[in-house]
Amino acid sequence: MSAPAMGTSKTAHDSSNKKKRGPGTLAIAYLVIYNVVMTAGWLVIAVGLVRAYLARGSYHGLYYSIEKPLKFFQTVALLEILHCAVGIVPSSVVLTGFQVMSRVFLTWAVTHSVREAKLSSTVCHLVANSVLSPVFTFGRAAVFVTFYCFVKCAWFSTRPYSLKLVQSEDSVLLFVAAWTITEIIRYSFYTFSLLNHLPYLIKWARYTFFIVLYPMGVTGELLTIYAALPYVQKTGLYSITLPNKYNFSFDYHTFLILIMISYIPLFPQLYFHMMRQRKKVLGHVDEYSKVE
Amino acid sequence: MSRTTFFEVEILDTKTKEQLCFLDKVEPHSSIADIKSLFHKSYPKWYPARQSLRLDPKGKALRDDDILQNLPVGTSASIYFKDLGPQLGWTMVFLVEYLGPLLIYLLFYLRVPYIYSKKHTFTSSTHPVVSLACACHSFHYIKRLIETIFLHRFSHGTMPLGSIVRNCAYYWGFAAWLAYYINHPLYTPPSYGERQVNYALMIFLLCEAGNFSIHWTLNGLKCEGSKSRRYPRPSKNPFTWLFVFVSCPNYTYEVGAWVGLSIMTQCVPVALFTLVGFAQMTIWARGKHKTYIREFKDYPNLRMPILPLIL
Numbered sequence: 337m338s339a340p341a342m343g344t345s346k347t348a349h350d351s352s353n354k355k356k357r358g359p360g361t362l363a364i365a366y367l368v369i370y371n372v373v374m375t376a377g378w379l380v381i382a383v384g385l386v387r388a389y390l391a392r393g394s395y396h397g398l399y400y401s402i403e404k405p406l407k408f409f410q411t412v413a414l415l416e417i418l419h420c421a422v423g424i425v426p427s428s429v430v431l432t433g434f435q436v437m438s439r440v441f442l443t444w445a446v447t448h449s450v451r452e453a454k455l456s457s458t459v460c461h462l463v464a465n466s467v468l469s470p471v472f473t474f475g476r477a478a479v480f481v482t483f484y485c486f487v488k489c490a491w492f493s494t495r496p497y498s499l500k501l502v503q504s505e506d507s508v509l510l511f512v513a514a515w516t517i518t519e520i521i522r523y524s525f526y527t528f529s530l531l532n533h534l535p536y537l538i539k540w541a542r543y544t545f546f547i548v549l550y551p552m553g554v555t556g557e558l559l560t561i562y563a564a565l566p567y568v569q570k571t572g573l574y575s576i577t578l579p580n581k582y583n584f585s586f587d588y589h590t591f592l593i594l595i596m597i598s599y600i601p602l603f604p605q606l607y608f609h610m611m612r613q614r615k616k617v618l619g620h621v622d623e624y625s626k627v628e
Numbered sequence: 629m630s631r632t633t634f635f636e637v638e639i640l641d642t643k644t645k646e647q648l649c650f651l652d653k654v655e656p657h658s659s660i661a662d663i664k665s666l667f668h669k670s671y672p673k674w675y676p677a678r679q680s681l682r683l684d685p686k687g688k689a690l691r692d693d694d695i696l697q698n699l700p701v702g703t704s705a706s707i708y709f710k711d712l713g714p715q716l717g718w719t720m721v722f723l724v725e726y727l728g729p730l731l732i733y734l735l736f737y738l739r740v741p742y743i744y745s746k747k748h749t750f751t752s753s754t755h756p757v758v759s760l761a762c763a764c765h766s767f768h769y770i771k772r773l774i775e776t777i778f779l780h781r782f783s784h785g786t787m788p789l790g791s792i793v794r795n796c797a798y799y800w801g802f803a804a805w806l807a808y809y810i811n812h813p814l815y816t817p818p819s820y821g822e823r824q825v826n827y828a829l830m831i832f833l834l835c836e837a838g839n840f841s842i843h844w845t846l847n848g849l850k851c852e853g854s855k856s857r858r859y860p861r862p863s864k865n866p867f868t869w870l871f872v873f874v875s876c877p878n879y880t881y882e883v884g885a886w887v888g889l890s891i892m893t894q895c896v897p898v899a900l901f902t903l904v905g906f907a908q909m910t911i912w913a914r915g916k917h918k919t920y921i922r923e924f925k926d927y928p929n930l931r932m933p934i935l936p937l938i939l
Contacts, residue, residue, distance in 0.1 A: 583893070
């Protein structure tokens with residue numbers, strides 16, 4: 337989900353309250369570099385989105401213009417789990433892990449995968465239906481389906497842009513935009529906190545923008561997963577069926593539905609936690625202006 | 629002439645600090661358990677098992693057998709109360725946790741309606757290993773139930789309701805999941821056939837016997853109340869010789885039994901259950917191991933928490 341990592345608000349508090357515990361100088365230098373690089377990366381994505389919009393004149397398909405940096409920088413964020421595990425960032429490993437993994441999941445297992453599945457799945461269908469499938473007991477049906485898949489494959493390869501791929505969905509833009517703005521603010525927040533020079537504006541932005549960005553991101557994510565469902569069901573993406581040697585099955589389609597349902601209890605909890613953090617951090621406005 | 633100075637005890641809420649109860653003329657040699665019963669009289673819904681009393685709001689809970697006059701309080705004591713929530717006795721907890729998987733597995737074995745497709749309702753599998761797995765799984769949980777009723781003696785009295793719901797969801801959920809695949813009409817028997825099943829069965833039975841031996845031994849140790857003054861040692865029973873290498877061989881044997889069942893059924897969900905159980909039991913074993921080392925200065929160096937020479 338697009339919520340900024342909650343526990344790390346403690347980092348700001350600790351360093352702004354000048355508690356000298358925690359990471360050494362080398363670790364702080366590394367973290368500053370890391371956060372600066374990440375801020376820059378997400379700025380690149382933001383700029384890429386704006387330029388693509390100005391060039392095309394429409395909101396559609398902007399994902400493709402920033403696909404590679406998005407995947408790169410979102411995946412690099414996995415390092416943050418390591419930071420918590422090693423102890424240079426005072427956050428819970430589980431909480432950070434959960435948030436980063438949900439982002440990475442959406443980036444790779446949904447947005448990226450449902451496109452590849454389009455082409456490779458038709459090949460899989462070909463092979464499965466004509467050779468391996470135990471379900472097809474009727475020879476004629478198997479031949480028909482194979483032929484149909486072959487035709488579909490040929491048709492797809494001649495018409496790449498008329499497909500309704502998940503990446504063309506506007507919902508993708510919704511969460512990419514939300515993530516981009518959130519991450520730029522969050523990483524610059526950490527950078528300034530580590531350097532003990534946190535401008536109030538950044539702090540305010542971090543604890544205020546989420547009010548709109550978080551629901552926006554969640555909406556985009558849910559709509560994208562929902563859009564991916566038909567393809568996953570049709571192609572059997574990432575799914576294992578019975579019978580097999582290890583007596584195991586996995587239905588990615590059901591799994592995605594369960595993920596969507598899990599947003600219902602989790603989103604309010606995270607959202608209201610951020611609200612409480614906001615009251616706590618921004619509530620002491622008077623005291624802070626004295627310190628500054 | 630005996631002068632008994634009576635104590636005054638006020639009980640305050642940990643969060644709000646308001647006075648919930650004031651007890652005067654309390655005997656100095658009363659225990660915390662007595663205080664809890666007195667408090668229970670004023671607040672019937674807070675039975676003693678769900679009370680947590682402490683001298684400091686952020687401090688540790690007082691034990692039931694602490695004596696009032698031995699505590700660092702004057703004759704007028706302030707004790708903070710925290711509600712631990714509804715509690716269930718350990719025996720009840722384990723009965724519920726173990727009956728679930730036992731019965732749920734049987735539902736899947738018998739292929740009760742609405743689980744598999746209609747034409748498979750109430751049929752039985754053609755593979756003998758499926759019946760064997762059912763027998764082993766049922767034996768495992770029946771053994772656990774019998775041990776809970778007749779063998780184990782628990783140190784704490786109770787467990788909070790929230791934990792029970794969570795534990796039951798875990799045991800029951802996993803049992804349903806693995807039972808679904810083993811008893812599925814499309815179940816594939818093990819790759820190496822009967823030999824694999826027989827070896828796995830042997831591992832399973834040996835580990836069950838081992839696990840029972842360890843429980844029997846541990847039960848013998850608990851002579852007085854909760855604190856045992858001796859640490860477990862190997863005895864004439866060969867299964868207890870694992871004590872030479874391991875602090876908690878009951879967990880070792882438990883993992884072994886599930887490994888046996890995984891090999892017997894060649895089923896990924898069973899292997900996953902074994903893995904998760906192993907992870908949890910390793911955590912418990914390490915805790916127990918640390919406690920042993922702390923309590924007994926002459927604790928043998930060779931012993932590892934759960935796996936000989938490794939973990």
